[in-house]
Amino acid sequence: MRRAVLGALVVTGLGLLTSAGFLVASGVHYRLQEDRGLEPGVAPVLVVGLDVGLLVLGVGVAALVALGVGALLRWPGARTRAADLPRQGSGPQTPPGRPRG
Numbered sequence: 001m002r003r004a005v006l007g008a009l010v011v012t013g014l015g016l017l018t019s020a021g022f023l024v025a026s027g028v029h030y031r032l033q034e035d036r037g038l039e040p041g042v043a044p045v046l047v048v049g050l051d052v053g054l055l056v057l058g059v060g061v062a063a064l065v066a067l068g069v070g071a072l073l074r075w076p077g078a079r080t081r082a083a084d085l086p087r088q089g090s091g092p093q094t095p096p097g098r099p100r101g
Contacts, residue, residue: 012061
């Protein structure tokens with residue numbers, strides 16, 4: 001479980017760093033075009049890189065959420081046994097181990 005969480009954290013970090021890097025590169029590219037007197041436009045390579053970074057970030061976050069839900073479901077006492085739940089329409093319930101009457 002720890003390896004999976006560590007792997008998901010690494011993927012999330014890579015996605016975050018990739019997105020941030022391409023976002024900064026896109027801003028620098030835009031600024032250089034302005035300084036040259038050109039009409040600034042979006043560089044397709046930078047947009048694709050940013051999209052890939054966001055996709056990897058999303059996959060990492062989804063993996064972390066899935067691992068967290070899985071850990072909560074395996075937590076002792078997280079599930080209640082069906083026998084301990086009150087039944088609908090069966091009248092007053094008595095605690096387990098106590099005789100009715």
